[in-house]
Amino acid sequence: MxxxxxxxxxxxxxxxxxxxxxxxxxxxxxxxxxxxxxxxxxxxxxxxxxxxxxxxxxxxxxxxxxxxxxxxxxxxxxxxxxxxxxxxxxxxxxxxxxxxxxxxxxxxxxxxxxxxxxxxxxxxxxxxxxxxxxxxxxxxxxxxxxxxxxxxxxxxxxxxxxxxxxxxxxxxxxxxxxxxxxxxRVREIAGMMSWDYLATIAMMVGLGMAPILVLQLAGPIAAAGYAIAWAITYSIYLVSRSFGISMMAEAAADPGLRKPLAARSITIVAGLLLVSASAIAVLAPYVLLVFGESYTGDNVALLRLLVLSAIPWGVTTIYIALARSAGKTGRIAIVQISTVSVFFAAAKLLVPFYGVIGIGFAWLASHLSVFIAICAAESLINPRGVREVLLLSASSAGRLLEALRRRELGPVVPLHHVEAKATAKVLKQEPASLTARRLVTFDNDCQTLMVAGADGVSSTFLKRATTERGRVALDRHVAVVGSLRDDLKGRPELRLLPEILSDVDGEGDRFILQRSMPGTNGRSFYKDCLDKHALMSKSCAAMAAIHASNARDVFVTTEWLQVWIDEPLAKIAALERTRSAARKADRAIERIRELQYRYWSGRNVALGWHHGDFSLGNLFYTGGPERGAAASVAGIIDWDGAASDGPPCLDAWHLALTAESERRGTELGHATAELLWGQGPAFAFRPDQDASSTNEPALVMATLAWLRHLHSNLSKSERYRQNPIWRMANVDWVLGGFKRNGI
Structure with missing residues (x-):
């Protein structure tokens, strides 16, 4: 400008x-x-x-x-x-x-x-x-x-x-x-450099010759207009290029994360480009007017065409970065040579008729046609891989939107009169001096608040029920914590449990006040932890000790199988599907039932406390996250989904699956499918490879942990049942694996 x-x-x-x-x-x-x-x-x-x-x-x-x-x-x-x-x-x-x-x-x-x-x-x-x-x-x-x-x-x-x-x-x-x-290795480097460099030459020739072509055909004034329009467009092009470079660097450090990284990059890049390109296309006359009236006219149409071409090219750029990180440089050469070839052919055809606008048409035609060709070719060569990336991208978009709504410390919310009075009594503060903030801005049937006093030191958790289902969950949480505290009396694990300071169940109010947990929440702690295996192993050992506090050898009965196997499978079977999809799902569900019944029936199992949602978000740690071995488990919260007759090591498998899905940025169902059939990167932690592990097979335990996770979510809120992307990523992807791979 x-x-x-x-x-x-x-x-x-x-x-x-x-x-x-x-x-x-x-x-x-x-x-x-x-x-x-x-x-x-x-x-x-x-x-x-x-x-x-x-x-x-x-x-x-x-x-x-x-x-x-x-x-x-x-x-x-x-x-x-x-x-x-x-x-x-x-x-x-x-x-x-x-x-x-x-x-x-x-x-x-x-x-x-x-x-x-x-x-x-x-x-x-x-x-x-x-x-x-x-x-x-x-x-x-x-x-x-x-x-x-x-x-x-x-x-x-x-x-x-x-x-x-x-x-x-x-x-x-x-x-x-x-x-x-x-x-x-010299041979690998030479192969990568030769094809990749050929692709780079092709693209650079196209980008470099375009302004020279305008200069030769239309003179320096038209070249100035093209330069302005291209400078604006190239700033949008750089968005996808930056994400592609970052994705390659991350994939080089952990090659197993290529697909999740690509899906996340596609989601963010597509969203940013759609918004920015659409805005510039609408405002093009006013954007160019900033540079001077001499840069409007034909340059308005040129700018619109160029910014629209950035949308298909953005996704293609991520595809190129994915291919480059996998060493498939031949594909990169084909894509970029094809792009430049279509561009020059279209420019030769259109510029004589449309002048500088023809260059814009040529770029849009080249990027769009190559993008369509990539989609068609990949769909024919690797249809399941395409479906997987699309599903990962869709679920990544959902997680991104939820992350925007879910914040560590949300907006200030008012306390009800009864809540303020009870909290003030616990904190020994004046009710008017209390400040309550939502810990998350997206809740199911309960809201969790952090209430702080005027001194900035005194604080407590307030958990309020917002629905009848939330009241039931709070009742269960209070009952379970009471039973757990009785079972753990005199044991070191007692310090890990929440301490309920006040339990109010009035006609219009149902809430509890809980002492603030020491340490750092597991999600942020795990992200910075260098020794993730040691941290997970300590967490599982803590839960195993709680399980052992009331564990007893029990002969597995039909009633136990109905509660732990049949009820979750019935909820999965009840999800809405087409008739054809329902038949396929029923076959996979029957295979899962056969797997679980075959393993558990007729066995004596040490059944004890099971958390129900043993995940990083419900764990607190103290110590330095840089060394997982030096960290300690400081607390375990949210026991409303707990059961006193859970099998050993089930919580460990649930933690492994949820932590891995957190690390990859995918849904738990996708991580489960990759663990069960060995199609993805190695897990940072697997209970069956831990020294404290029991001997239950991974296929049985991971499937059961997945089942219990789905059962908990579907029982907790209707939003899971109504979300088709969540169902596809968490339910259908795993069922499809059982259908293809059997048991």
Missing amino acids: VAARLYPAEVLGLNAVMISTMITLANLAQLNLGNFLNRTLAGTGRRAGRIIWISYLVATGSGAIFAGLFIFASRWVSPELTKELSSFWMAVGFTLCTVVWTIFNLQDSVLSGLRQSVWVPVENGFFSAAKILLLAAFIGTQWAQLGPFLAWILPTLLLIPLVNLLIAARFVPDMANSVATQQL
Whole structure:
């Protein structure tokens, strides 16, 4: 915007083409090292520094070679640029600028590969601010004709040494202390680099030749209009590119999470692009008017076409990142060569009739057609994989929306008169001084509040029933905690239980006050914990001790099987389905029933306390999360789903499944299916691989934990039954596995 206001359209158009050409040459000169560093640097350990400096050296040499070749060939490629680069010093300057931009661009990939992507927007923000200041500084000087180009390159001369000083002094030593997990084999690297680099060349040629094509066909004024429209659009393109780079770096650190990471990226990118592209398309005339009236006219339609093309390209970019992280670089080459081929064919056909608008049509046609081709090809080659990614994306969208509504400390809510009076008595505060906040902003049949006194120190949990079902749940919670405290009297596990300070059951009010638990909630603690296996093992040992407090060997009866197996299966069978889907579900349900009955019938089992929702959200820890072995379980809350006749180790399996779904960002049903049939990444913790484990088979226990989880949710709230995405991800995906794989 600043450049458009400060410089004539002819000057801006020519400088924009020079900048675009320099960027294209710099991208080609990287020899695909950027993608290589993104994908491999995180696992190279102490070799990271050497790899980075060798990459910089190679990129410097290739940048000079590519710039020199272009200057030699410019008389045939772009006569307009030949005039600008005809002098010796201009040619040398352009070559040096290309080398500098090559390193500047490559260092972003270094930061991402070192898992320090947070510094990239900081660096780019400084670059943008400095560029704007320099645009104004060159006005009225002898360098005004090259002002936009110089403003683009000069900030990098400061940023390159600063960023690389940070890389050398801090990030590389940190990486050197980590264990090397990436094996760099020459044949694999050559294969990845060759195909991937071919794809990069194709895309860079398309991006670089487009403004040159406009310059040649329509002149520098039209090139200035295209440069403005493309600059606005490219900022949207960078959204998907940034997510793709981050996804590759995360997948390199944990390859098993490729699909969940891709699904989450698709969800966020698609949402952001739909909103931003639609907004810009609607406001295009006003957006361009900011740059000056001379940039409206045909450029309005051009901008709309370009921003709409960003939507299919955004999803394609995530597909490319997924293929790159899996080493399938041949697919990347096919996608990008096809995109550029369709673009040039469409541009050749449309530009003579529509002028600069034809370039917009060409980009939209190329991105949309390639996106449709990818969807069609993947649906034919790997239909189940496509369904899985779509389901993961849909459930990821649901989890994201719920996360926006669910906050650790929600809005302030008023207390009822009876609640305020009871809480004030417990905290020894005045009722008017109390502040109540919802711990979560999305509840089932009970609301959980954190009530604090005026001193900021005194606090308690208040749990109020909002429905009749909530009243029943609170009654059960109070009864279970009372029974548990009796069974654990004199045992160290007693400290883990909630302490109910007040229990009020009036005509209009049903609530309890519970002492605040010490420590940190399990969700945030687990996220920062380095030794997740040790943390999970301690948690399971604590629950196993509670189970043992009332455990007794019992002969499994038909009544027990009906409660623990038949009732959950009946709830699953009652979910709405088409007639065909119902028949398939019934067959899978019968297989699950056979599996559970075959194992449990006629056995003597030590039945004891079972939590019912033993998950990270209901656990509290003390100690440092950086070492799970040093942490301690401080508390276990929400016992309303507990039972006194649960089998051993069932809570451990429930914790393993919920923690893994939390780690991956997927639904519990998806994690269950991958555990049962070994189709996904290794679990961070499995009870059957823990030293304190009992001998129950994983297939039986994981399936039973899944069953009890579904039964609890379907009994707790109607929203689960009414949510088709939740049903598909948590119910149908597992049932489909039993149908395909049997037992």
